[in-house]
Amino acid sequence: MEIIIRKTIKDCADIAAKIVAKYIREKNNPVIGLATGTTPLKLYKQLIAMYNAGIISFKNSTTFNLDEYVGLAPSHSQSYHRYMNENLFNFIDIPKDRIFIPDGMAEDLRQTCIDYEAKIKACKGIDLQILGIGSNGHIGFNEPMGSLSSRTWIKILTQNTIQDNSRFFDNAEKVPRHVITMGIGTIMEARHCMVLACGWKKAKAVKAMIEEAVTAKWPASALQFHQRTTAVIDEAAASLLSHKEQYAWVEKNQLDWQSYETPSKGK
Ligand code: GLP
Numbered sequence: 514m515e516i517i518i519r520k521t522i523k524d525c526a527d528i529a530a531k532i533v534a535k536y537i538r539e540k541n542n543p544v545i546g547l548a549t550g551t552t553p554l555k556l557y558k559q560l561i562a563m564y565n566a567g568i569i570s571f572k573n574s575t576t577f578n579l580d581e582y583v584g585l586a587p588s589h590s591q592s593y594h595r596y597m598n599e600n601l602f603n604f605i606d607i608p609k610d611r612i613f614i615p616d617g618m619a620e621d622l623r624q625t626c627i628d629y630e631a632k633i634k635a636c637k638g639i640d641l642q643i644l645g646i647g648s649n650g651h652i653g654f655n656e657p658m659g660s661l662s663s664r665t666w667i668k669i670l671t672q673n674t675i676q677d678n679s680r681f682f683d684n685a686e687k688v689p690r691h692v693i694t695m696g697i698g699t700i701m702e703a704r705h706c707m708v709l710a711c712g713w714k715k716a717k718a719v720k721a722m723i724e725e726a727v728t729a730k731w732p733a734s735a736l737q738f739h740q741r742t743t744a745v746i747d748e749a750a751a752s753l754l755s756h757k758e759q760y761a762w763v764e765k766n767q768l769d770w771q772s773y774e775t776p777s778k779g780k
Contacts, residue, residue, distance in 0.1 A: 514723055515743045516760035518751045522711040525745045526555035531773050532707055533560060536641045537569045544575045546642030549593045552709045553643060557601040564605045571607035575636050578614040579653040583691035585617055591681050615693035626665045626693060642703035646710045649673045650718040650731035654694035661735045663696030697735050706742040710750040719746055720753040
């Protein structure tokens, strides 16, 4: 795994935006996987700024979101449909018919999951999948103890995640119990994964993802088997890591074309 540690969440957003922009600029029809939550908000702000500055355009891009709550209408204040509109899509030039988000209101939830997988395949897979991480190590909404090769499906949230996400709802009772999420197997097929993790609350999960044994107890640890994952983390989230010097050494010794700091470089 490639580990990039930066001082603040803003610094993480800056480099993450450069990584996304590289795909948008260099690929003819980039397919980007998107995440929700608090962590990517600054990244989305940065992408909007780059769009406004004429540095990137999303008119040839396709996006697939990781997950959605079951039973929340797109207009619901906490639906991920609404989150994406309010934090990214309303401000960029992506064609509406190139935006895909799991339909948590579908009459046939199982079929909608199967169709979602088929849509990803029809677009020839995801070039870059943006991920956050839950404090219990979930990616998307793949909770601990689930299959590490699951596909897009309906999942039941753990009480830990319901508690974590209750800050967005009136109380924990209002948090839906069911969600649709890309599976770990789906995520593992993205050609490049970029995990963003910031803040002390994520330190244990980050440690487990990067430096401990691969286990269903920490779903993000499956990314150790991924062909190309970049973890962009702030110092607080990196605080429990034991090999920070090694990560800094690797970054310092990157070849020019491996660096993300120059937008035109980095392969
Ligand atoms: C949610 C989402 C995840 C996200 C995680 C962390 O449960 N389903 O995709 O990564 O929470 O969110 P935050 O960035 O708000 O900590």
